[in-house]
Each structure stands twice: as C-alpha cells, then as structure tokens.
Amino acid sequence: MSDSGLGFSVKRFIIFIVGCAVAILIFEGMGEVGGSMIKGQVSKTTSKYHPERNVDDRIKPEFVLEDKVAVANAANSSVSSSADEWNAEDSCEQVIEGNDMLQFNLKEMKVSAACANVTVILKHTGVMAAEIMGHNWVLSSDADFMPVATAAAGAGLKNNYVPVDDNRVLAATSIIGGGEKTSVTFSIESLSAGDAYTFFCSFPGHYAIMKGAFKVIA
Numbered sequence: 001m002s003d004s005g006l007g008f009s010v011k012r013f014i015i016f017i018v019g020c021a022v023a024i025l026i027f028e029g030m031g032e033v034g035g036s037m038i039k040g041q042v043s044k045t046t047s048k049y050h051p052e053r054n055v056d057d058r059i060k061p062e063f064v065l066e067d068k069v070a071v072a073n074a075a076n077s078s079v080s081s082s083a084d085e086w087n088a089e090d091s092c093e094q095v096i097e098g099n100d101m102l103q104f105n106l107k108e109m110k111v112s113a114a115c116a117n118v119t120v121i122l123k124h125t126g127v128m129a130a131e132i133m134g135h136n137w138v139l140s141s142d143a144d145f146m147p148v149a150t151a152a153a154g155a156g157l158k159n160n161y162v163p164v165d166d167n168r169v170l171a172a173t174s175i176i177g178g179g180e181k182t183s184v185t186f187s188i189e190s191l192s193a194g195d196a197y198t199f200f201c202s203f204p205g206h207y208a209i210m211k212g213a214f215k216v217i218a
C-alpha cells in the first residue's frame, strides 16, 4: 500500500516537474518569438536600418562580388584568349605583357616562318620600378634557356640582365619597369620550324615563372 502510494506520489511529482519544464520551454519559446518580432520591428523602424539610410554601405558587398567575378573573368581571358585578341596567328608582330605579379600574359607565341623579321613588343602593365620588378623578353632555344637564364643574373641591370656577346641569346629587349614599353625586331632566318624555343624574362628569379614556348610555324 505504501509502495503504491509512494509510486503514485513520485509519478505525480515527475509529471509536475515535466509540466513545469514544458511550461518554461513554452514561455522561453514565446519570449524568443516575441523578442525576434520586436527586434524585427526595431530593425525596420530605426534609422540605422531604414531603407533610405546607409544605402551605399549595404549595397557595397554586391559590387565587391561583381568585381571579383569581373576580375576572375579578366584573368581567365588574359591567359586564354588575349593571344587571339592581340596577335593574329603567325603574326610577324607580337604583343606581350608583363605585370607586377611576375606574369606574362602569354604562355605561347607563334610566328610564321615566312616572316622576314619578327617584332616583339613588350608592355609592362604594372607600376613597379625596373630595379624591383623589371621585365624583358629574351629568346633562346629550349636547351639554352636554363644556362642563359642562370648567366643573366651576372650580367646585371646595366646589361639588361642579358649575357653580353652570347650567341645563345637569339633576341632580347631591354629591361623595363611599370608603365613602360619596349620592343625588339630580329630575323628568324636561323630558327627552324621544328625546333623548340623558349621566351622568358631574364630578371633574376623571374624565368621560373615568366616563360613560354616560342614556335615558328612553317
């Protein structure tokens, strides 16, 4: 009898506790809902969140996103299609750009074997000085590329980082800094359509990244 009575009262106690807990949860939940409703009202009506206030600040992120997309598109197009935009296939005049990020915009250049002379125009689209981020355009055979690039550092800036009287250098421009432009015109008579040539920037340390294939198309 006492067991069942105790069991009964414990059961009631548990129900009471659970009831309290549920009541507290409901109360809390209503508080949350009410709180966020009030917050919403405050957000809508206070000047800080007013539709006409701080418009610039609030729309800025959208423009940042658009800019990023635009930059990404520009980066893609400069790598993949600028050769088509600027340089006709096999053109005897080639335009190539270097920037402050240690990049040429072309990985490959093609000229026609029919060209008497080839002119390569190098533009530095960055802003950094030649002493710090100088670029040139140097051509050698694939086999001579590394030896010439290594020897270039010793030639110094006064020689445009091009080894002096070195017949492994097939063509070379001077070193230029940001905003500058230079060119070199050379005969490709001694070059063969089947051979592999490399163009690169011989400014110390740049050749590892700033290089590409130069092809003579028969």
Ligand code: ZN
Residues within 6 Å of the ligand: 098, 102, 133, 134, 135, 136, 201, 202, 203, 206, 210
């Ligand atoms: Zn360079």
